[in-house]
Amino acid sequence: MADLRSLFAGIRSPNPFWLASAPPTDKEYNVRRALEAGWGGVVWKTLGEDPPVVNVSSRYGAFNYNGNRLVGLNNIELITDRPLAVNLAEIKSVKRDHPDRAIVVSLMVPCVEESWKRILPLVEETGADGIELNFGCPHGMSERNMGSAVGQVPEYVEMVTRWVKQNTRMPTIVKLTPNITDIMQPAGAALRGGADAVSLINTIQSVVAVDLDAMAPMPVVGGLGTHGGYCGPAVKPIALRMVGEIARNPDTRGLPISGIGGISTWRDAAEFLVMGAGTLQVCTAAMHYGFRIVEDMITGLSNWMDQKGFAAIDDVTGRAIPNFVNWNQLNLKFKTLAKIDQDACIKCGLCHIACEDTSHQAIARLRRDGTRRYEVIDEECVGCNLCAHVCPVGDCITMVPQPVDEVLTWPHHPNNPAQAAK
Amino acid sequence: MDPRPDIAANRLSPHCLAINFADAHPPLTGGQASIEADRCYFCYDAPCVEACPTGIDIPGFIRGIATGNLAGAAHTILESNILGGSCARVCPTEILCEGACVRTAQEEKPVVIGALQRHATDWQMDSGTQPFSRAAETGRHIAIVGAGPAGLACAHRLAMHGHAVTILDARPRAGGLNEYGIAAYKLPDDFAQHEIDFIAAIGGITIQTDRILGRDVTLADLEAAYDAVFLAIGQAGVRMLGIEGENLDGVMNAVDFIAGLRASATGADVPIGRRVVVIGGGNTAIDAAVQARRLGAEEVTLVYRRGAETMSATGVEKAWAQTNGVTIRTWAAPLRLDGVDGTLRSVTFTRGRLHDGRPVHDQGNFTLEADMVLKAVGQLFLADPLDRGTIAIENGRIAVDDQGRTTRSLVYAGGDCTPGADLTVVAVRDGRNAAEAIHADLTAATGA
Incomplete structure (x- = not known):
């Protein structure tokens, strides 16, 4: 059995699966259920200063695709709308009863040092294991110069992080917004400010759908809509890229990363780990299916690690980073070709029409004895993978790498006007 | 007393009979249709289309259901098969579209195309609107003998092209086998008549029942009185x-x-x-x-x-x-x-x-x-109503070319009285194709 115990920026948890700061971690009741279900830790929903914010009714919008619900989730909920004292008391109670779990508290107060100085000791007093600075929330709170309004200005990220580190002993995770051009700017700023770790991504600014009767963005609140924050499986690719950038960049290498963004299964978790994450934060999948999903995440990750011979989480973290390179380091001599398993083919024709209409006319549509047959024309196939992606039958179309006799990258390619010496 | 032969009516209670002869396969709910429509892979050059005698663009109409475009879905079905509603109910889909569905090959569970087709066509018929309109009146008048699926399909397509149509049917009610020859639980609630009303609502179609070819009128009479004749007289024997x-x-x-x-x-x-x-x-x-x-x-x-x-x-x-x-x-x-x-x-x-x-x-x-x-x-095709020797018979049925032309000029035939599989959907195809042939032939004659 692989050892799933996690030590992340000084915070211990029995497994790397944490619930992200979000509605599932807004109250003691929910958090206790989560911890009983097996979650390694939680990031408590963001606390702010009293008086608490007020949330609207009608808070979530969904992106459903081809019969799958909640491919993406959009929310316009703000931070906790409960009094600070209530949350603090509940955090203390939960931590007391679950000393082995990671209880991290998300915080968002105005960009004034006094505000941070006021709230930090109160959180420290709960016995929480760490804090997460919410510099990511892209809706509502950002209009009040908090959340992503801070996260989008590297100088503010660095400044506030420094204030926090000067005023608390607690490990400090800085949560980054993806609503920026270069994730390295806020990540570097967090590091300079003294952050113990970063977590990312927070939600992406979004209009998830438009109600065509109300003529308003969804979710519709009394006839009006506003942009929200987008999360769920659809954002995973964006998150993986940003996590990987921070993990591979020499300036931030070694900075612990808590991966967030559409993690729904152990496989997603493994991908985030190998791209540099040390812990994993989950929200949408739990909101979709309940806390029990963690069971398969734990056993699935553990079984996969056993198969791969990884003994501990640290053995997994960053495994794919050496292979995550800039485009111009890719070998232009590499070639892969589509291969269709004729016995598995169900004759849907999707590979043919995708290639014929939108790619390289490399799949012939034939008739053999009256039955349909689709064949790859090797000479035309550029190995783009599209056919394999559209094929509805698992492993029917495989991409077969061809023998490679040399490595030729763009910097050395004769077509490159700025060709380097070979 | 010997009870035999024991033949009696009223063996079951009215309640029991009502259950036994109600819709054997109730319609999909909107939610069920949506889930099922999403199972369609939207195949290219789809095997199901090829397996449908009327060649309905099945992936096309299912996509309409999936996206909530039911009017588009119904239009796609009905432009190929105006009796798409009854075909959805009576077609042996397991040997046609659903048998060819790639999901059958993949998991032996086809997309339930028939039920989806019913979902879309029911929507159309319930809407009370017509998906098609008539072209300008041509002044041509075509007689159709037999108000079964072939005759009705032919009539509708001719009406679309602006021709006037009179259908004669031997029975008291129109519909042919849809009215008289299909198990009651497949077409309950007088569906055949509702469908006829829907088809005739395009206009230009007159139906005369209790009119028997060979008794009340001869083929020669029809040829004299009309511009063309379509025979859809089925198999009376x-x-x-x-x-x-x-x-x-x-x-x-x-x-x-x-x-x-x-x-x-x-x-x-x-x-x-x-x-x-x-x-x-x-x-x-x-x-x-x-x-x-x-x-x-x-x-x-x-x-x-x-x-x-x-x-x-x-x-x-x-x-x-x-x-x-x-x-x-x-x-x-x-x-x-x-x-x-x-x-x-x-x-x-x-x-x-x-x-x-x-x-x-x-x-x-x-x-x-x-x-x-x-x-x-x-069943057997009976040639008796036709004036013997006027039309070629082939293997016991009326000989036609692939567009329904008989050996007699401007006389066409289709459905069970012609060679081919005895399926409702084949009859619909025959009627539709013959209508196109009639339209083409009459138009060509005008042009000449």
Whole structure:
């Protein structure tokens, strides 16, 4: 059995699966259920200063695709709308009863040092294991110069992080917004400010759908809509890229990363780990299916690690980073070709029409004895993978790498006007 | 007193009959249709389309259902098959579109295309609107003989092209086999008539019932009075068993039994035997056997002369019969029908086997006691209504080219009276294609 115990920026948890700061971690009741279900830790929903914010009714919008619900989730909920004292008391109670779990508290107060100085000791007093600075929330709170309004200005990220580190002993995770051009700017700023770790991504600014009767963005609140924050499986690719950038960049290498963004299964978790994450934060999948999903995440990750011979989480973290390179380091001599398993083919024709209409006319549509047959024309196939992606039958179309006799990258390619010496 | 023959109406309570003859396969809900539509892979050059005699763009209409574009879905279906509603209910989809569905190859669970087609066409018919409009009146007038699926499909397409159409039908109600020849639970709630109303609502179509070709009017009369004639007269004859006892009381044709049941409002007044033997192996035999059970027959045995693999009833139909408590016996040829005082008592069969690839019945006899025998050994085209010698007959049916032209100028034919599979959907295709041929021929004649 692989050892799933996690030590992340000084915070211990029995497994790397944490619930992200979000509605599932807004109250003691929910958090206790989560911890009983097996979650390694939680990031408590963001606390702010009293008086608490007020949330609207009608808070979530969904992106459903081809019969799958909640491919993406959009929310316009703000931070906790409960009094600070209530949350603090509940955090203390939960931590007391679950000393082995990671209880991290998300915080968002105005960009004034006094505000941070006021709230930090109160959180420290709960016995929480760490804090997460919410510099990511892209809706509502950002209009009040908090959340992503801070996260989008590297100088503010660095400044506030420094204030926090000067005023608390607690490990400090800085949560980054993806609503920026270069994730390295806020990540570097967090590091300079003294952050113990970063977590990312927070939600992406979004209009998830438009109600065509109300003529308003969804979710519709009394006839009006506003942009929200987008999360769920659809954002995973964006998150993986940003996590990987921070993990591979020499300036931030070694900075612990808590991966967030559409993690729904152990496989997603493994991908985030190998791209540099040390812990994993989950929200949408739990909101979709309940806390029990963690069971398969734990056993699935553990079984996969056993198969791969990884003994501990640290053995997994960053495994794919050496292979995550800039485009111009890719070998232009590499070639892969589509291969269709004729016995598995169900004759849907999707590979043919995708290639014929939108790619390289490399799949012939034939008739053999009256039955349909689709064949790859090797000479035309550029190995783009599209056919394999559209094929509805698992492993029917495989991409077969061809023998490679040399490595030729763009910097050395004769077509490159700025060709380097070979 | 000898209770035999035990043939009676009212075997079951009205409540029970209502259940037994209600829609056997209720419609999909919107949610079910949405889930099912999402199972369609939207195949290119889809096998299901090729398997549909009317060539409906099935992936196209299912995409309409998936996206909530039901009007578009219905239009896609009905532009190829104006009887898409009844075909959705009566087509043996398991040997047509659903049999060819790639999901069948992948997981033996096709997309339920028939049910989805019903979902879209029901929406159209419930909307009270017409998906198509007529072209400007051409002044041409075409006579159609037979208001079954072929005749109706032809009429609608001709009307779309702006022609006027008069349909003559021998029966009191239009609809042909949809009205008289299909099991009641497949087309309940007077669906055939609703569909006719929907088709005729395009305008330009007049239907005259109780008008019989060869009795009330001749083909020559029609040719003289109209610009073209489409014959969709089906198969009016029934094959005989050709054995002793066929005229006994209690022996009847399955098609007559089915028609009688369809003409009855509730089925309560339709007499049925306590023990019924159905002879035949096609879908008519199945429809008769199952409906006999559903009327309250205690024992229904369907007997077929050869093996199950050569029965023309589909696997789904056979399973349906068995689910309904029908016993299917194969390899048994009827030898004689025995009766007392002119009334049926039993049927005797000879067991058969395959010998050198041919059926041989030499395995001894067995006898089934029966109050009623329903004969379903096939229907026959009767050429009698046509003036003999005026139109070429081929293999017992009216010879036509691939667009329904007979050997007589401006006389066309389609459906069961012409060669080809005896399926509603094939009849629809024939009618539609003949209408296009009529339109082309009349237009060409005008231009010349």
